[in-house]
Amino acid sequence: MYAERVLSGMRPTGALHLGHYHGVLKNWVKLQHEYPCLFFVADWHALTTQYDNPQGIERSSMDMVIDWLAAGVDPNQATLFIQSKVPEHAELHLLMSMMTPLGWLERVPTYKDQQEKLAGKDLTTYGFLGYPLLMSADILIYRADKVPVGEDQIPHVEFTRELARRFNHMYGREPGFEDKAREAVKKLGSKKARLYEELRTGFVQNGDKEALEQGKALLNEIQHLSALDRERLFGYLEGSGKMILVEPGYLLTEESKMPGLDGQKMSKSYHNTITMRESEESVAKKVKSMPTDPARVRRHDPGEPTKCPVWQLHQVYSNEACKEWVQQGCRTAGIGCIECKQPVIDGILKEQVPMRERAQMYLDDPTLVKNIIADGCEKARELARETMRDVREAMGLEYH
Structure with a gap:
């Protein structure tokens, strides 16, 4: 049910420079051979700071995808798509906004940093305050358990983990959940059931995180469980309910070692770049x-x-x-x-x-890029629809 999956996105800023290649794309090329990967154009995110000038977003998105392909990202290995073409991102963002405490958003370190950096812009918008939540929806909608990030983005992943925990705790209780979970435990076979119970007690009563990881590993090894029983057992292991949203982990990426032409970090804002x-x-x-x-x-x-x-x-x-x-x-x-x-x-x-x-x-043939994106969007939507079915049901919005 919860396979290993890597998710990463980039705002469309047009043609990419060698700093992007050394800092992000080389790593994507490596990851696509190790895990199922989803790489997306974060065009809605571009609007959080560029809401007053959206005209160039489409052109920038296409230029950026061509640079991904030029770097060696392979559409046969990874799924490439555009965020706004998968409306489920917005639906999950909206539903999670109902239960996200305002203080959590104001505490995200980049909120204040960006406001200071972009002091010339009016960023007193709901979209800007809520962008870490949209980022969390991007990750959680694919139940991605691996997010490649730099040191400065770790707080975003931690924020996403807290949100997933809060969501699962609030909405993961189905009627008769504990009875159904105990029935599912019996299906593990006596030896594994005993081990599962020991690990569950270790985490729920003593907060032993090692026991939680061992419990998850145990469940991942077992093939014969139905998707529903697997979800219940993951939730029961943590003492919550059904695990609807998966808490992501992060893959720490090294900072780009690519200096700009003036010795500072290579960045468009410093006008010191060489494009790919x-x-x-x-x-x-x-x-x-x-x-x-x-x-x-x-x-x-x-x-x-x-x-x-x-x-x-x-x-x-x-x-x-x-x-x-x-x-x-x-x-x-x-x-x-x-x-x-x-x-x-x-x-x-x-x-x-x-x-x-x-x-x-x-x-030479721009339709090739459009076809790659259309194909990727369809694959991404399939995964996103699956998550949203579970989310709606958990929140009582799956009208039958």
Whole structure:
């Protein structure tokens, strides 16, 4: 019932840069071979801060999906879809908004951070306050148990876990739940039933989290249970009711090591990016005009690589021998700054070759991208409908 599943999304910001590739997409490409993955365009999320200027969202979404495909995300391995094409996200968001305490939303760390960062915008909207709840609905609608996040997004996953717990506790009580759960325990067979009861007691009475994890692992091993009995046993194990929404875990992703052209983090807001499919001429021009160590005013002045933004790019693109050559040449003024930049230009262009090649067929025939998205949206909706059936039933909204 609750298979391993990875979910991740990105706001449509148009063409992606190499920071996105090194920080997110390389990881997606790896994950798609390890788990069933769902990757989505978070277009409703774009409206939380761009509600007054939505015109470019569709174009940006398509450009972004082409970049995903260019990076090596494979639609045969992963499901790619657009958030707004799966209206169940909005329905779950609405129903959960009925039972989410206001204080929980105001406590999310990024709420205050974003307001300060985007001080020029009026963000006193319900949509902006409620965006962590929409993010939780995105995860919970697919019963995704793995969410790849950076350190700063862990509070969002914790918030989602609390919401799932609260929801299951409030609505997971079906009539005669305990009797039905005890009947389901008997179906485990005497040995496993005894172990299950021990683990349940360990968690419910003593708060032993290890016992809870062992109990979940035990249930995941058992094949012959019906979906309904499995749900009841998961809920009973935690001392709540039926487990309708799954508490997600997170997969911590390393922060992108990709510096921008000025040595700061690569970011559109700093105007220091190289896009994934930027032309060769433009890449060469941007790298050649990068600032270098201020001490090297003339060609024969020695420099210090650690004070130069170009050195940070060598860390990403150069091998040990090249880095040795840079350090030696820079400190003795044996090489000039333009010579030092050439291996970086070569490294970036080499990385981009397969990206441009993969993207070309989608640029030549945009219907291919539309078909991939349509197919992904249909697969995503199937999973979302299944969750919403259970949610409506639990909340007494499944009119027969």
